[in-house]
Amino acid sequence: MRAPARWVLLLVALAGRLEAAQPPAAPLVEVARDGLAISRLPAILAEPLVRQQLATGLTTSFVFTATARSAAGIKTKGAARVDVRYELWDEVYIVSRIDATGKAARVVLPTFERLAEWWRDARLVLVRPPAAAAARLLEVRLGVLPFSQAEQLDTQRWFLQALSAEKSGSAGAVSDAVEDQPESFTQLIGILLKGSIDRDPLLEFQWRLALAGRTR
């Protein structure tokens, strides 16, 4: 193969990689009576990392945070969250959602395809009125957290107990006393270490959306 052809192929491959690294399409934003809402959520469920995470049985949290800016430069913040947990025993997806309106909902979906449909049709209010009406620009961030806060705390307790020299009972049993009364250097080390068990996002995306149109 001649050298110019090799360079062309290399550039094409690089362009393909760049395309793959592109963030998913931004959600659709609308100003409604109940506030600034997003719909047609970005298609990230099909991302291999997300799909793999969903299959673990841990609660995957999709956290939307929004900052609305008015023409006068006033900032208003809002948020919404969708928790998805695949129930390994029953093989169903349990989905919980809550948005800026404070309304929470829980649905059980039998397949991944139904989950994808639900995701596509979901509508989440991020900013409540009256700030929503004055907003001209909306910054939306999406963080995919690999597990819930309850699972994080549970693991921290389990970790502390596993490190404890005075451990008794099964690894799954958790005693509050272990956490409340550090009696040894090992427990001190455990307390210091357990703080490093955190919910670092698997993926993060950010969009800047003009309310007249849509921009990235």
Add this chain to the structure above:
Amino acid sequence: MNLRSAAVTVAGMLLAAGAVLWLFERQISGTWFRLGLQPEIVAALERSMADQKALARLDPQAREAYHARFEATQTLLNHLRILQHNRKSIARRWEAILLAAVLAVLAAAGGAHLLRQSRLDARIERLRLALVALSAGQEELTIGDRGRDTLGRIAGMIEETSRAMARDRKRLAYLRNLSVWQETARRHAHEMRTPLTAARLELARVQRLLEGREDLCDARQAAGSVDEELERLGRFTQQFTSFARLPQPRQAVHDLAGVAGEFVGTFANAWSNLQLHCEPPGHPLPAALDRDMLRQVLVNLCDNSSLALRAGDSRGEGRGTVTLRFGEQGRGVFLDVTDDGPGIPPEIQPRVFEPYVTTRRVGEGMGLGLAISKKILLDHGGDLELVRSSGAGTTFRLTFPRHVEDAAA
């Protein structure tokens, strides 16, 4: 402190600590972590969960039990997955804890080292100042370092040296002063002896001429009086001579208590108003001494006690006891001679060993006994000291260097 060597030491400690930290983290905690999160373990737990589900389908009656096991396994699996997710941050935190622990240990060790070094420097400075003072002639130094280490022992040696130097200086000053007095006495004795001899010869001639002359009875009596005075003058001259020509002691190893005991036995009735008493120590006190000279010293002291007791009694019959006691002090052995007489007047006590210092009336003593006694003890390498003197009595201490067989060999 040498900054360069300190920097090298600190760098070495940090390097060693870093190596230990790396070894510990990589080879021990890293291995433990990898072992706990082995993918095979996760896969085995997943298979176990699948098996529980399969078993529940095959045995619906035990479905709840299988479900419970499934849940427990899933909880454990969730924990492992969450740990796996945080593996890097846990490792970083663990490394930070180890690093902080190592740094804390290093800081504590460094602080302790600095503290010890500063104390060491202060002690060395005190020793240096003491040596400077010692070289400047300061006596009786007190450094106050009671450490049991090398520096403490050196401090003790410096203090001991200063005390020894002070003793030697006093001894030297005393001997120098005494030698002046001895030379004076020698000259006096020499100057007196020739005219005294001539006067005695002339007096003897006069006495021969007066023999049988009953009419010159008064002249004979006067010649007799002159003879007595010349005799007394001769004794004084002899004392001057004795003081001027004190011989060196001929030392041999004796038991101090034994020699003193013999003295008490021999001289028990030598003083009519004295009772001699000896309290032997129960074990030998070997010392290199001249028995005759020690006896001379004891006779001098007993003479003084006897005369003082008589002088203290209006009828001149004062009686008392002289007690000899023994002991050991440092590298010496001592003999305390204590009487129960009226004591030495306080104004005399500081000069009691100076020649010609006496409490007796003129003509009754020259005040050379204690000076001669002290000279004898100093020539032995020991000393004669006035320990105490009051209305209840007086104690003199005779100190001799202890004789040690090995040292003698």
